[in-house]
Amino acid sequence: MDAHNEHVLFSVGYDGHTIAVAGNAAGLEQIVVDDEVVSATRNLYSHGEHVFNLPDTGDVHFAFQLQPEHASAIWALRSPAGVLARGEEAFINHFPRIPGARPENLPAPSRTSRALAVGGAGFKLFKSAGAVKVALAGSAFAGWSLLFDWRFAAMIISILVFHEYGHIRAMKRFGIATKGIYLIPFFGGAAVGDRARTHWQEVYIAILGPVYGLIMCVAALIAWWLTNIEILGQVATFGALINLFNLLPIYPLDGGRVLKAIAWSANPNITTPFLLVISAVAFATTAWAGLWLLSFFLVFGVIDLLGSRQQMLNDQTLPMDGYGMSVSGAWYAATIAAFVGLIWLMADAVPGGQVPMVMLRD
Numbered sequence: 001m002d003a004h005n006e007h008v009l010f011s012v013g014y015d016g017h018t019i020a021v022a023g024n025a026a027g028l029e030q031i032v033v034d035d036e037v038v039s040a041t042r043n044l045y046s047h048g049e050h051v052f053n054l055p056d057t058g059d060v061h062f063a064f065q066l067q068p069e070h071a072s073a074i075w076a077l078r079s080p081a082g083v084l085a086r087g088e089e090a091f092i093n094h095f096p097r098i099p100g101a102r103p104e105n106l107p108a109p110s111r112t113s114r115a116l117a118v119g120g121a122g123f124k125l126f127k128s129a130g131a132v133k134v135a136l137a138g139s140a141f142a143g144w145s146l147l148f149d150w151r152f153a154a155m156i157i158s159i160l161v162f163h164e165y166g167h168i169r170a171m172k173r174f175g176i177a178t179k180g181i182y183l184i185p186f187f188g189g190a191a192v193g194d195r196a197r198t199h200w201q202e203v204y205i206a207i208l209g210p211v212y213g214l215i216m217c218v219a220a221l222i223a224w225w226l227t228n229i230e231i232l233g234q235v236a237t238f239g240a241l242i243n244l245f246n247l248l249p250i251y252p253l254d255g256g257r258v259l260k261a262i263a264w265s266a267n268p269n270i271t272t273p274f275l276l277v278i279s280a281v282a283f284a285t286t287a288w289a290g291l292w293l294l295s296f297f298l299v300f301g302v303i304d305l306l307g308s309r310q311q312m313l314n315d316q317t318l319p320m321d322g323y324g325m326s327v328s329g330a331w332y333a334a335t336i337a338a339f340v341g342l343i344w345l346m347a348d349a350v351p352g353g354q355v356p357m358v359m360l361r362d
Helices: 111-127 130-147 150-173 199-227 230-246 254-265 268-288 292-307 309-314 322-346 354-361
Strands: 007-014 017-023 028-033 036-042 047-054 058-067 072-079 082-090 178-184 188-193
Touching: 007 072, 007 082, 017 047, 028 047, 036 047, 150 178, 150 199, 150 230, 199 230, 199 254, 199 322, 230 322, 230 354, 254 322, 322 354
Parallel strands: none
Antiparallel strands: 007 017, 017 028, 028 036, 047 058, 058 072, 072 082, 178 188
């Protein structure tokens, strides 16, 4: 094991052997028995499983679940005959940065930052009340009902809730504490939870909301195709527009979170020229398609990313490797293309269906 890049999360003893779980900031996870690597895989989740040969015992199965909120790890060692040992150990809830990563010493928070933190904590406490969720949901329903009618409002809110449920599901998959869903009148919703521990988790959590929203929009589209009920087609196209808006490359929208996670995972020295090249290609593509609204926000989002360079240098979140960044970028682009395609398909299919396309082109 290369001690420069990997460090031990936790270790356990069994039958005179030391079994250690080690990893690095790029997501490489290793099982080390008596200073010898016996199993390795790429894992960015809070749980893991490994099968390896343990001297004097034979093939064994080692599974663990990290509990960041308690800084502990629950583990179990099994053989084909049954459980050999199990227990709970303290673990180090921090990865050292890989070579060339951001500096570890962050500047002390300013007085303004402290005030904002206190205000944010107060707002968080305010949101914790269940009555606030009910009030926001009622306001959102009333707002959409005023714009259209109660049936349209109910279906749009269903899409929004399912969108936010996608975020919640993603958080729970990574063992991140969640605090619920809040609907925002005339805008959308917010799934509130603790901070992601890796940039891949940030991408997965951010993108799964629009993916769940896409599932609901496609379901409405299929229902419209089978029944020819116009309101279902309208819900599909307006639901697609709302989800597409959330994918705009502006933080803290879902799209901005995805792009920041990708940009902040890259080497700072190549991030700026890479962003400029990619944004130029994307701007030319969207402008050629006449999608001027997307073109405008694309430029705005890139400026926002370039302006956050100092934050990027101080970022301590675990980065993605090249493969993770490529998958994230392709997933983001494919999701945008799916929503644009749905809006384009429905533009002339139902009354009012052309409004989202006009908004994208205006």
